[in-house]
Amino acid sequence: MRDKMTPVERLDAYARGGAIDRLPFVPIVGNTAARVIGVKVSELRNNGHLLAEAQVGAYRLFGYDNIRIFTDLYVQAEAMGASVTVPDDETAYLDAPAIADISQIKHLRPADPACDGCLPEHIEATRIAVREVGSVVPVTTALTGPFTNASFLVGTENLVRLALKAPSAIDQLCELSLKASIDYADAIIEAGATPSLTDPMSSSTVMSPAGFREFSLPYLTRLIEYLHSREKKVTLHICGKTNRIWKDMVVAGADCISVDNKIDLVEACREVGSSVRLMGNVDPSDVMLLGTPGKVREAVQQCVRQAWQAPKGFIVASGCSLPTETPFENIHAMLDAVRESGFPIPEGRLQEAS
Amino acid sequence: MGDKKQLFQDMSDAVVAMDEERVVALARTVIESKVDVYEAIENGLSHGMERAGQLFEEEEYFVPELLVCSDAMYAGLDLLRPHLTQCEGGSKHKVVIGVIEGDTHDIGKNLVKIMLETGGFELHDLGRDVPAARFVQKAGEIDADIIAISTLMTTTMDGMAEVVKLLEKENLRDRVKVIVGGGPISQGFAARIGADGYAAHAGAAVNVARGLMNGDRAHAR
Numbered sequence: 001m002r003d004k005m006t007p008v009e010r011l012d013a014y015a016r017g018g019a020i021d022r023l024p025f026v027p028i029v030g031n032t033a034a035r036v037i038g039v040k041v042s043e044l045r046n047n048g049h050l051l052a053e054a055q056v057g058a059y060r061l062f063g064y065d066n067i068r069i070f071t072d073l074y075v076q077a078e079a080m081g082a083s084v085t086v087p088d089d090e091t092a093y094l095d096a097p098a099i100a101d102i103s104q105i106k107h108l109r110p111a112d113p114a115c116d117g118c119l120p121e122h123i124e125a126t127r128i129a130v131r132e133v134g135s136v137v138p139v140t141t142a143l144t145g146p147f148t149n150a151s152f153l154v155g156t157e158n159l160v161r162l163a164l165k166a167p168s169a170i171d172q173l174c175e176l177s178l179k180a181s182i183d184y185a186d187a188i189i190e191a192g193a194t195p196s197l198t199d200p201m202s203s204s205t206v207m208s209p210a211g212f213r214e215f216s217l218p219y220l221t222r223l224i225e226y227l228h229s230r231e232k233k234v235t236l237h238i239c240g241k242t243n244r245i246w247k248d249m250v251v252a253g254a255d256c257i258s259v260d261n262k263i264d265l266v267e268a269c270r271e272v273g274s275s276v277r278l279m280g281n282v283d284p285s286d287v288m289l290l291g292t293p294g295k296v297r298e299a300v301q302q303c304v305r306q307a308w309q310a311p312k313g314f315i316v317a318s319g320c321s322l323p324t325e326t327p328f329e330n331i332h333a334m335l336d337a338v339r340e341s342g343f344p345i346p347e348g349r350l351q352e353a354s
Numbered sequence: 355m356g357d358k359k360q361l362f363q364d365m366s367d368a369v370v371a372m373d374e375e376r377v378v379a380l381a382r383t384v385i386e387s388k389v390d391v392y393e394a395i396e397n398g399l400s401h402g403m404e405r406a407g408q409l410f411e412e413e414e415y416f417v418p419e420l421l422v423c424s425d426a427m428y429a430g431l432d433l434l435r436p437h438l439t440q441c442e443g444g445s446k447h448k449v450v451i452g453v454i455e456g457d458t459h460d461i462g463k464n465l466v467k468i469m470l471e472t473g474g475f476e477l478h479d480l481g482r483d484v485p486a487a488r489f490v491q492k493a494g495e496i497d498a499d500i501i502a503i504s505t506l507m508t509t510t511m512d513g514m515a516e517v518v519k520l521l522e523k524e525n526l527r528d529r530v531k532v533i534v535g536g537g538p539i540s541q542g543f544a545a546r547i548g549a550d551g552y553a554a555h556a557g558a559a560v561n562v563a564r565g566l567m568n569g570d571r572a573h574a575r
Contacts, residue, residue, distance in 0.1 A: 085458070085483075091507065093458050093483075157461055160418035161425070164372065206461075208416040240537070244413075285508045285538035290546075323508035323538075 003339070006136040007065035014313060023308060023316050024065040025338045026279065027288075027331050030321040031071060031091050033058040040089040041324060045071045048124025056129050059137055062331050067133070068196055069125045070142035070321070071118075076180060077144070077152030079117030080108060091324060097155040102162065102169040108153060110180035113187035123187050130192035140235075141188040145199025146223060147216035149177035156201065163211050174219045182226050189230050197223070197254075198237045205240030205262075212245050217252055224253035235279065239320055246272045261287075261319030265306040273310035280307075281319040282334065289323045293333035300337035305350040308343075358389055362398040365430065369402025370409070372419065374426040381433040391437045399434070403427045403472040407557045410465075417461060420556075424468045447567050450492045451502040452480035454513035459506035462536055465556035466502060473560035475500075486516035493521075493530050500531045500563055508538040515547035531566045535559060 004021040005013070013020050031041045033054035044051045051069060059067050072092040078084045081098035098108060113119040122141060129139045144152075150173035151159040162169050185195045201207065202216040224234050236249055237258035246268065249257050256277040259268055261284065268278055280303065282288060287299045300316060307314040316338050322331070341349060361383060368376040377399070384394040406423040409415035415423070449470055453463045460482040467477050478496055480488055489501050501521075503514050514534050521527040533551040534544050544552035551566055553559035 087456060090456055090510075093456065093507070095458065156459070157421065157464065160461075161421055163418045164422045204413070204416065206417045208419070211416065211418060241413075285511070286540050286542060289508060290543065 003063060007138060008136055011065060011138065020343050022339050022341065022343050023304065023314060025335055026066045026068075026315055026317045027062065027064055027334055028068065028284075028318045028321045029055075029058045029062070029064070029331070030068075031324040032322050032326050032331075034089075035324065035328075036061055041071075041091060042086050042088050045075075045086060045092060046118045046121050048121040048128065051121065051125035052128035052132070055125065056132050059133060061328070062335055064335060065137065065315070067129055067137055067139045068142060069122055069129060069139070069193070070196075071122075073142075073144055073148070073198070073200070074152055075118045075122060076111055076149050076177075076184060079111035079113075079119050080149075080153060080176075080180060082152050094152055097158070098153045100155075101158070102154065102166060102172075105154075105169065105172050105176075108173075108176055110176055110183055113184045119184060119187070123191050126188055126191040126193045134192055139193040140196035141191075141193050143181055143185055143188065143195035143197050145197055145202060145216065145236075146174045146177040146181055146219035148199045148201040149181065150174045151201045153177065156206075159201075160206065163207070163215055167215070170215050174215065178219045178223060181223050185223070185227060185230070189232065194232050195227060196235050196237075197227075200237075200239040202238050202245070203240035203260075204242060204244050209244040209248070213248060217248055221252045228253060237279075237320075243267060243271070250275045256313075256315070258315075258317060259319065263319075265303060269307050269310045269314075273307070273312060275312065277313040277315065278307055278310050279315040279317045281317065284318045284320050284322050284326070288318055288326050288330050288334070291330065293329050296330045296333040297337040300334055301341070301350050304338070304341050304345065308341075308345050358393075361387075361389060362394060362401065365394065365398030366402035366405065369399060369423055369427050369430070370405050372422040372426055374422075374429045377426045377430040378433060381430040384434065385437055391434050395431065395434055395438075399427045399430045400472045400474075403468070407469050407472070407560075411555065411557045417465070420465060420468070421461075427468075427472070446474060446476040447499040447563070448476045448478065448496055449500040449502055449563065450478045450480065450489055450496070450498045452484035452489060452504070453482035454503050454505045454510050454517075455483055455485045456510035456513065457505045457507045458482045459536075460504075462506060462556070463502075463504040466504065466535065466553070466559045469556045469560050470502070470563060473564065475563060486513050486520055489517050490520040490524055490526065494524065494526060498530055499567065500533060502533045502535075502559065502563075504534070505536040505539065511538060511543065514539075514549070518548045533559065533562055533566070 034041045036058045037054045074084045083095045085095040086092045126141045188195045233255040235256040236254035258279040259281050261281045282299045365380045410420045531550040534549045535553045541552045551562040553562045
């Protein structure tokens with residue numbers, strides 16, 4: 001089964017309420033893209049040409065609706081002094097924060113996307129992807145939220161303790177991270193793409209809703225305001241539990257909320273589906289990494305059944321970035337299930353599994 | 355004795371209230387008034403930490419609150435421990451705990467460690483980014499009862515399976531129980547790799563560990 005519209009045509013029509021061939025679909029492919037072009041994960045991180053080749057290659061192979069330039073969550077913090085471990089063929093991870101304690105905050109500077117860390121290569125990858133396929137598919141580049149980036153600057157455990165013991169230090173770190181995020185967002189926008197916001201530390205799996213409102217929300221709101229001033233729509237992904245902060249995510253200005261697989265989509269539609277577009281939420285690990293194509297199909301149908309009528313729209317997606325070794329056949333199965341559903345979904349088509 | 359009971363209750367409350375200074379002051383009172391130190395730990399500090407764990411399960415408390423409660427508890431514990439006589443508490447079940455290689459997210463592991471310590475286990479913490487072989491080596495060295503492995507990353511889940519395989523190879527599988535947890539881990543995954551238990555969150559880990567020590571193949575959530 002082949003698509004009748006390009007992603008840009010489909011998303012434009014969907015936004016206008018016009019006819020579309022199927023629901024938009026974003027499997028959130030991360031380093032799985034390395035497998036598509038047969039290179040090691042570590043080769044992508046600081047090589048704009050290869051990163052673009054991998055992500056454009058993955059888009060062409062699977063035919064989904066959004067390219068996201070992303071290797072790991074730490075590129076911005078690394079560009080501000082955090083140290084990152086880069087395994088040969090697995091996703092990079094944080095080795096040590098930029099500073100050991102808050103007395104060193106004064107030594108931190110916002111990253112310069114033109115020269116610090118891997119940022120120039122990520123911008124280069126963005127530019128290439130936009131040039132090659134930007135006319136048919138939206139290109140986005142991952143942008144880490146200020147609070148999450150702050151956690152990588154001082155260490156997560158340190159940061160959450162500061163929330164209760166020295167809140168003013170968090171403000172300084174978030175302010176710095178916000179400045180860095182805005183500079184990076186500018187570079188992404190100038191490269192022709194849209195920043196895609198991810199802010200896992202804001203999750204209620206970590207912070208209380210009250211803590212989120214006090215420490216993260218003000219910076220998230222300012223960042224989104226800035227992106228809107230540059231005429232960009234904002235998709236905001238927060239991992240884990242978020243039901244108690246959905247309304248705040250709406251207040252922050254998000255145009256689309258991407259939710260984790262731990263979330264009940266029916267509840268999300270009921271609570272905020274009239275205010276924002278929703279995106280989610282097939283389990284990236286149990287279903288996508290470890291499941292069979294049959295299991296993937298069932299999971300996609302369940303999501304579609306639960307959310308396709310959401311007033312502000314719905315994008316079928318994984319609940320978080322896909323693990324690197326996600327089988328290709330499962331990604332294909334995900335997309336096939338969306339194509340088979342069509343749009344609007346005829347009564348009865350999704351009933352068999354319910 | 356009413357006073358003693360009140361003192362323990364105050365300690366418990368101060369842990370829940372994240373009031374480290376008050377916990378320290380109360381611990382000093384315990385020492386000065388020659389109240390039984392073991393009882394003060396059990397019925398005061400651990401009691402408070404278990405209540406904090408309960409609040410965490412109920413989503414009244416979150417990661418920051420639980421960590422700061424544990425800071426208060428440990429501040430009291432540091433003062434009281436030197437006053438414990440050797441035999442008190444008897445022998446504890448030993449747990450080797452760590453975050454599997456390839457991952458440095460250790461908050462979840464630290465919370466489980468705190469709750470298991472509070473629950474009466476003896477913890478040996480290998481830290482983060484720990485190779486599978488190191489878990490097995492350490493378990494053999496100290497004759498551990500349980501290996502507890504955590505990860506937040508889908509990319510590192512295979513390392514957990516490796517620990518189980520290595521235990522089999524070293525003929526330690528019958529002696530050591532394996533429990534796993536963390537963001538991407540599920541009961542299904544635990545069963546697939548042959549782990550003995552899965553805990554969905556830090557509070558549940560204590561029940562799973564206790565269940566295993568009582569001979570169940572526990573899957574508490």
